[in-house]
Amino acid sequence: MVATINLVFSRLAPLLAAGVLQTWPAFAAEEKSSEKSAAYFKTEKISHIEISIAPAPGGVKALAPLMKEPRKYVKATVTEGDTVYQDVAVHLRGGLGSFRALHDKAGFTFNMNKFATNSSFHGMDKWHLANSAQDGSYLSELVCNEMLRAAGLPAPRVTHATVSINGQMRGFYVVKEGYDKHFLKQNFKTADGNFYDGGFLRDVDQNLQLVRTRKDVKDWADLKALVAAAREPDPAKRFARLEKLLDMDMFISGFCIQAILGDWDGYVFNRNNYRVYHDPDRDKVIILPSGLDQEFGNADQGPLVPPMKGMIAIAVFNTPEGKARYLKRMAEINQTIMDPVKWNKRLDELQARLQPEIAKVDAKAGANYPNEVKRIRDFFNIRGKSIERQLKAVK
Numbered sequence: 191m192v193a194t195i196n197l198v199f200s201r202l203a204p205l206l207a208a209g210v211l212q213t214w215p216a217f218a219a220e221e222k223s224s225e226k227s228a229a230y231f232k233t234e235k236i237s238h239i240e241i242s243i244a245p246a247p248g249g250v251k252a253l254a255p256l257m258k259e260p261r262k263y264v265k266a267t268v269t270e271g272d273t274v275y276q277d278v279a280v281h282l283r284g285g286l287g288s289f290r291a292l293h294d295k296a297g298f299t300f301n302m303n304k305f306a307t308n309s310s311f312h313g314m315d316k317w318h319l320a321n322s323a324q325d326g327s328y329l330s331e332l333v334c335n336e337m338l339r340a341a342g343l344p345a346p347r348v349t350h351a352t353v354s355i356n357g358q359m360r361g362f363y364v365v366k367e368g369y370d371k372h373f374l375k376q377n378f379k380t381a382d383g384n385f386y387d388g389g390f391l392r393d394v395d396q397n398l399q400l401v402r403t404r405k406d407v408k409d410w411a412d413l414k415a416l417v418a419a420a421r422e423p424d425p426a427k428r429f430a431r432l433e434k435l436l437d438m439d440m441f442i443s444g445f446c447i448q449a450i451l452g453d454w455d456g457y458v459f460n461r462n463n464y465r466v467y468h469d470p471d472r473d474k475v476i477i478l479p480s481g482l483d484q485e486f487g488n489a490d491q492g493p494l495v496p497p498m499k500g501m502i503a504i505a506v507f508n509t510p511e512g513k514a515r516y517l518k519r520m521a522e523i524n525q526t527i528m529d530p531v532k533w534n535k536r537l538d539e540l541q542a543r544l545q546p547e548i549a550k551v552d553a554k555a556g557a558n559y560p561n562e563v564k565r566i567r568d569f570f571n572i573r574g575k576s577i578e579r580q581l582k583a584v585k
Contacts, residue, residue: 222313223310223313223314223372224313224372224375224376225313226310226312226313227312227313227314227347227367227372227376228313229312230312230313230349231347231348231349231367233349234543236349236350236351236352236543236544236547237270237271237351237352238270238271238351238352238353238354239268239269239270239319239351239352239353239354239363239365240268240269240270240353240354240355240357241266241267241268241280241298241353241354241355241356242266242267242268242269242355242356243256243264243265243266243280243355243356256280256281256282256292257291257292260281260282260289260291260292261281261282262281263279263280263281263301263304263305264279264280264281265277265278265279265280265305266278266279266280268280268300268311270351275302275306275309275311276306277305277306277309278300278301278302278305278306278309278311279300279301279302279304279305280298280299280300280301281298281299282296282297282298282299283297283298283299283318283320284296284297284320284321284323285390285481287323287324287484288320288321288322288323288324288483290321290323292355295321295323295360295361296321296355296360297318297319297320297321297323297363298318298319299316299317299318299368300316300317300318300319300368301315301316302314302315302316302317303315310372313372314367314368314370314372315368315370315371315372316368316369316370317365317366317367317368318364318365318366318367318368319351319353319363319364319365319366320363320364320365320366320483321361321363321364322362322363322364322483324483324484325483325484326555326558326559326562327486327559327562327563327565327566328350328362328363328364328544328548329537329540329544329563329566330482330483330484330485330486330566331346331348331364331366331482331483332348332349332364332540333485333486333533333536333566334447334451334479334482334485335347335348335482336536337447337450337451337527338443338444338447338479340526340527341443341444341446341447341523341527342439342440342443343440343443343444343447343478343479344373344376344377344378344476344478345478345479346366346367346368346369346373346480347366347367348364348365348366348367349364349365350362350363350364350365350544350547351363351365352547352550352551359551361551361552362544362547362548362551362552362555364483369385369401369465369478369480371402374467378467378469378471379469379471380469380470380471381404382403382404382405382406382470383403383404383406383467383468383469383470383471384400384402384403384406384407384410384412384466384467384468385400385401385402385403385465385466385467385468386398386399386400386401386413386465386466386467387399387401387465388457388461388462388463388464388465388466388480390462391460391461391462392461393461393499393500393501394413394416394417394466394477394501394502395413395417395501397410397413398410398413398466401465405470406468406470407468407470412435412468412475413466413468413475415435416432416435416436416475416502417501418431419431419432419434419435419436419505420432420501420502420504420505421505422505425508425509425510426509426510426511428505428509429506429509429511429512432502432505432506435473435474435475436474436475436476436477436502436506437469437472437474437475437476438506438515440476440477441476441477441502441506442506442512442515442516442519443519443523444458444477444478444479445458445503445506445507445516446516446519446520446523447479447523448479449494449495449496449520450520450523450524450528450573450577451482451485451486452485452487452492452496453479453482453485454496455481455484456479456480456481456482457477457479457500457502457503458496458498458499458500458503459496459497459498459499459500459503460499460500461499461500461501462481463479463480463481463482464477464478464479464480465477465478465480466478477502486565486566486569487565493580494520494577494580494581494584495507495516517581517584520577520581521581524574524577524578524581528570528573528574528577529570529574530567530570530571530574533566533567533570534567534570534571537563537566537567540563541559541560541563544559545559545560
């Protein structure tokens with residue numbers, strides 16, 4: 191037995207030294223983080239999160255740094271039930287339509303390990319509290335990301351909480367998983383690839399912000415190769431070149447979901463609200479939709495193929511193979527994912543869980559909540575039929 195153990199270790203040791211395999215403590219820690227986050231997002235309980243901004247015990251002075259520089263991290267203490275997290279990095283979040291100042295219902299981004307070490311919030315290093323300023327249902331991000339996962343794309347998980355800041359109740363919030371190394375490890379074989387933030391109205395040819403990387407190609411070489419393939423003038427050669435570099439199945443599936451949703455402010459139709467990951471294990475680029483908090487505004491969300499601005503979407507669709515695969519995948523998604531019976535049942539469950547908690551912090555919003563959920567019900571009852579009609583017209 192001892193001889194066998196020594197033989198196994200002798201074969202694994204070079205791999206461990208080279209970083210090919212994780213050490214057992216690192217592997218066990220990652221597995222534990224994964225289990226914690228999975229359990230957190232599965233629970234039906236809506237917790238309360240208290241944020242205390244350091245260094246002052248409370249009041250305007252404690253909040254002054256975030257008022258002056260809202261995107262700069264400051265230290266905070268986060269309390270959830272009996273659990274207290276010290277030295278948590280926090281800054282304000284939100285785009286043009288959703289950003290709110292601290293005296294209003296602000297949104298927050300948290301980084302558990304910027305000031306502290308070996309800390310996590312239910313297995314997460316980075317996570318968000320979204321104020322849902324543009325979504326009275328508090329369900330757009332949750333439902334859209336469930337649709338993306340059903341279509342085969344990695345997407346952040348979502349739950350909910352009530353939130354107070356320095357002892358003052360601020361209301362009901364969306365809790366969203368962040369794009370950190372734990373998210374990447376849960377969805378890919380490695381988290382060592384280049385991870386980019388698409389920024390505001392920027393395409394992949396504009397040297398996107400490199401958020402994290404480890405042992406991957408330098409100087410945006412992955413994106414530069416993708417851009418060069420997208421600019422190939424011959425349609426047949428272009429699709430073949432793109433498919434070597436891009437996870438085409440994921441991209442077309444995400445393209446279809448954005449078209450179904452009428453996601454006017456995403457990558458495909460506006461070069462906005464997206465992330466990019468280069469998976470070094472497969473040498474493939476994955477474009478991930480993000481910021482899906484403004485969907486379901488119109489039950490009949492428009493054309494089968496809305497006008498495109500994202501250069502990769504244009505390059506793929508304007509090839510015979512790309513268009514054919516888009517239409518085929520659209521028909522598959524419409525049949526398998528857009529089932530109104532399934533979604534009405536899911537919305538019943540979510541409404542029963544959320545409405546009483548919303549009413550506790552905002553009686554008016556609680557009373558109106560069925561109308562907010564109805565928008566999403568109408569979408570699933572109508573949109574699938576619209577897509578089906580348009581697909582038949584194309585055929």
